[in-house]
Each structure stands twice: as structure tokens, then as C-alpha cells.
Amino acid sequence: MTQRIAVIPGDGIGVEVTGAARTVLDAVAARHGLDLAYQEFDWSCARFAQTGTMMPEDGVDTLREFDAILLGAVGWPGVADHVSLWGLLIPIRRAFHQFVNHRPARTFAGVPSPLAGVGPGDIDILVVRENTEGEYSQIGGRFNQGLPEEAAVQEAVFTRQGISRVADYAFAAARARGGRLVSATKSNGIVHTMPFWDEVVRSRAAEFPEVSWRSEHIDALAAKVVLAPTALDVILASNLFGDVLSDLTAAATGSIGLAASANLNPSGEHPSMFEPVHGSAPDIAGRGIANPVGALWSVVLMLEQLGHAEAAADLMGAVERSLADAATRTGDVGGNADTAAVTQFVAASVGG
Incomplete structure (x- = not known):
């Protein structure tokens, strides 16, 4: 059965990390035989600048037919934060009764915690x-x-x-x-x-x-x-x-750039929404150095919610292997890879 995913890249590095998530999802789907279909929406601060709204009036109704929503990031200079959030993210959460915000935090090998004496797996x-x-x-x-x-x-x-x-x-x-x-x-x-x-x-x-x-x-x-x-x-x-x-x-745990989240409607009556929480980061947008791990971990949560526990565990393992090596993690967590290199490694490492 095809599972439909609405993709909202949003603003800034949201576009970059969502692209990384799509690439990795394709690799996971191929390995595990998942039938996933995507539809992308340009709802963003850029749209607001052109039309005066973050999403169209029927935006929520459009999303009802999807099994999950993958969001990149929302926010851009010139658009007040309360406008961007209350024009897109919060209406979706409330319309679909996404009353749980599920936020895991873990320490990983290769990413030191700023706290003394805390190592991999301790948090x-x-x-x-x-x-x-x-x-x-x-x-x-x-x-x-x-x-x-x-x-x-x-x-x-x-x-x-x-x-x-x-x-x-x-x-x-x-x-x-x-x-x-x-x-x-x-x-x-x-x-x-x-x-x-x-x-x-x-x-x-x-x-x-x-x-x-x-x-x-x-x-x-x-x-x-x-x-x-x-x-x-x-x-x-x-x-x-x-x-x-x-x-x-x-x-x-070492970086908010790793942070994933799931806005859950636990019953599955409505679609849940999955997003990294690092924001749109205008200062590094377009430079190809954004950390995609928050988006990839959010995809792990999405796969779990969609009933693909084995695929989710496979992807999480690939993410952990990426973080463990400086050659395959981004500079914000002490590595020397760019977004594309991390994405390519994780996609190739799925099932490894």
C-alpha cells in the first residue's frame, strides 16, 4: 500500500535538509521495499512575501489526505516569528490534534557533550x-x-x-x-x-x-x-x-543541530508531522554545510509512526555510523563533511 508523505521544505536550510531526507528515504525505501509517494508544497516565508499567507486557505484540508508530513524549517528575516509559526506550524498541529511533541535527546559516539564526564549513551x-x-x-x-x-x-x-x-x-x-x-x-x-x-x-x-x-x-x-x-x-x-x-x-547532548521531533496524533486518525528543530539558520543557508541529522532522525521517527520499525532502526544505525567519524559528520559537530557528503554516506550505509 502506498503511503503518501507531504513535504514542506520551508525556509533556509530547511530546503537543504529536506532534500537530504528525501535522498536517504529513497535508499531506505529501496532496501526495505517501502512504497512511499511524495508531494512537495512551497509553503514558506518566501510564499508569505509574495502572497501574504504562509499557506493557502485550504492548506490544512489539502494535508488531510496524507499519511505523514515532513517539514524542513520555518522562518526568515523580515517575517516575524509569530507570523510564520501561527501561519503554518501551529494551525497544522491543532487541526490534526498533534497533541504530543515527542523529543528524544541522546549522546552519540563522535559528538562530545559539553557536560563534563558525559559520554556516548550516557544521556x-x-x-x-x-x-x-x-x-x-x-x-x-x-x-x-x-x-x-x-x-x-x-x-x-x-x-x-x-x-x-x-x-x-x-x-x-x-x-x-x-x-x-x-x-x-x-x-x-x-x-x-x-x-x-x-x-x-x-x-x-x-x-x-x-x-x-x-x-x-x-x-x-x-x-x-x-x-x-x-x-x-x-x-x-x-x-x-x-x-x-x-x-x-x-x-x-552536544548540538541542537541533531535534534529531531515528532508532532504526533498517536491514534493515527490524522497525519503526524515530523521536523528537525534547528530552525532555518539564515546565516548558513545556501552554503551546503547544514547538518542533516536532525531531519534524518525525524525521518526515523516518521518511519516508526508509519509502522516500519525495521527500516527506522536501519536508518538510525546509519546515522550513528555517520556521526562516529569526523569524515562523515558536519563541522558544527566537529567534522569536516558537508551536507551532501553526510547524505551520501548515510544513504549508502543503510543496511550496512
């Missing part, structure tokens, strides 16, 4: 971020604009359903991994939403007695990512806290 953390509500709501506004008393109000929205479903995903993930989970909170300072978060997480934890878990304040937990990352397994966090912690855990 293996999964951040499960609530992805559709919480602190990133659209409720609020600005008042008395331009006046000395100007004010802005932004409301956080937490629902029992929203917390429950992401907590269930995180606890199930912890049960399948090391059996440990920490829930990020700030209930000592945020008086309504965070105690509610804690209450609902506690109620869901009762359904997973095999998982050892605790709740920890976000500031202390952020410190532990730096001071004791090897003790962490699964982190469950709200939209804002998870956004920050997932970048911090990636940085602790």
Missing part, C-alpha cells in the same frame, strides 16, 4: 511536551497600544482532557523505556494551572503502577538536565516548559 532522555494548549493559547490581547499604560494579556489554557492524554502517552513511553518519569511543574508560583496539571498527572499515574514517577519544579529540573542528566529518562511537560526543556536536553 538518553525523551521529553514529551503537550503540544496544542497550555501557555500557547490564542486567548488574550493588547490594550491601550502606544500609550504609557499599554498592557498585554496572554491566557494559559489547560484542560483535563489535554493533560490526561499527553500524560497517558508519556507514562506509556516510560513503561516501555526505563520505567522512570518526572513531571515538570511550577505549582509553588503558578497558583491555578500548575496545581491542576499536578492533580491530573497524579490521577493518570495511578493507571501506570509500573512507572516510578515524581513531580519537580521546572527550575530545579532544568538544573538537573545540566548537573545530572544521566538520571533522567522521560520528562513530561506543558507546552512552554516542554519547549524550553527539549532544547536544553538537546544542547546537553
Whole structure:
């Protein structure tokens, strides 16, 4: 059966790493007999500059027919970040109930962690971020604009359903991994939403007695990512806290350029979206030196979600072999290869 993938290269190095992902996906599909079909969309800041919109009005409806979405990166100078994100990424997440942001972080051979005494395999953390509500709501506004008393109000929205479903995903993930989970909170300072978060997480934890878990304040937990990352397994966090912690855990492993993500609709009722999180990097765009590993690891997550576990493991092995050798990793992680060389090695190494 053909599985259809919508490809949105986006902006900057997103175009380059998405091209790398397509090349490697072709190699994986050939080796494992996968029937994948692609359709590319030019939705981006460049499109916004021409038309005033990041994607067409029927963009979400167009994507409904696909099995997965592969996104490169969004953002470019001259287009405000809130315009590019709320014009493309966030509407897709919400329309397709992609309520889990699945963010793995691992230390690899060949990529030293900036943390002392941390080696390959010592950090293996999964951040499960609530992805559709919480602190990133659209409720609020600005008042008395331009006046000395100007004010802005932004409301956080937490629902029992929203917390429950992401907590269930995180606890199930912890049960399948090391059996440990920490829930990020700030209930000592945020008086309504965070105690509610804690209450609902506690109620869901009762359904997973095999998982050892605790709740920890976000500031202390952020410190532990730096001071004791090897003790962490699964982190469950709200939209804002998870956004920050997932970048911090990636940085602790050596480079955010390696970071992959999956915006998941776990039931499969709607397509999920997969993207590296390094951004569009305008400063290096077009130079052919972008690190494609974040995109390739995102493809691994996509293959897993599409039901191709063996192909996913094969590709991950090829990525690990690439990172282990300076000749086949990019300069941002201490190598001397360009994007094309890494891509060619990984494509040739699949199944090796």
C-alpha cells in the first residue's frame, strides 16, 4: 500500500535538509521495499512575501489526505516569528490534534557533550511536551497600544482532557523505556494551572503502577538536565516548559543541530508531522554545510509512526555510523563533511 508523505521544505536550510531526507528515504525505501509517494508544497516565508499567507486557505484540508508530513524549517528575516509559526506550524498541529511533541535527546559516539564526564549513551532522555494548549493559547490581547499604560494579556489554557492524554502517552513511553518519569511543574508560583496539571498527572499515574514517577519544579529540573542528566529518562511537560526543556536536553547532548521531533496524533486518525528543530539558520543557508541529522532522525521517527520499525532502526544505525567519524559528520559537530557528503554516506550505509 502506498503511503503518501507531504513535504514542506520551508525556509533556509530547511530546503537543504529536506532534500537530504528525501535522498536517504529513497535508499531506505529501496532496501526495505517501502512504497512511499511524495508531494512537495512551497509553503514558506518566501510564499508569505509574495502572497501574504504562509499557506493557502485550504492548506490544512489539502494535508488531510496524507499519511505523514515532513517539514524542513520555518522562518526568515523580515517575517516575524509569530507570523510564520501561527501561519503554518501551529494551525497544522491543532487541526490534526498533534497533541504530543515527542523529543528524544541522546549522546552519540563522535559528538562530545559539553557536560563534563558525559559520554556516548550516557544521556538518553525523551521529553514529551503537550503540544496544542497550555501557555500557547490564542486567548488574550493588547490594550491601550502606544500609550504609557499599554498592557498585554496572554491566557494559559489547560484542560483535563489535554493533560490526561499527553500524560497517558508519556507514562506509556516510560513503561516501555526505563520505567522512570518526572513531571515538570511550577505549582509553588503558578497558583491555578500548575496545581491542576499536578492533580491530573497524579490521577493518570495511578493507571501506570509500573512507572516510578515524581513531580519537580521546572527550575530545579532544568538544573538537573545540566548537573545530572544521566538520571533522567522521560520528562513530561506543558507546552512552554516542554519547549524550553527539549532544547536544553538537546544542547546537553552536544548540538541542537541533531535534534529531531515528532508532532504526533498517536491514534493515527490524522497525519503526524515530523521536523528537525534547528530552525532555518539564515546565516548558513545556501552554503551546503547544514547538518542533516536532525531531519534524518525525524525521518526515523516518521518511519516508526508509519509502522516500519525495521527500516527506522536501519536508518538510525546509519546515522550513528555517520556521526562516529569526523569524515562523515558536519563541522558544527566537529567534522569536516558537508551536507551532501553526510547524505551520501548515510544513504549508502543503510543496511550496512
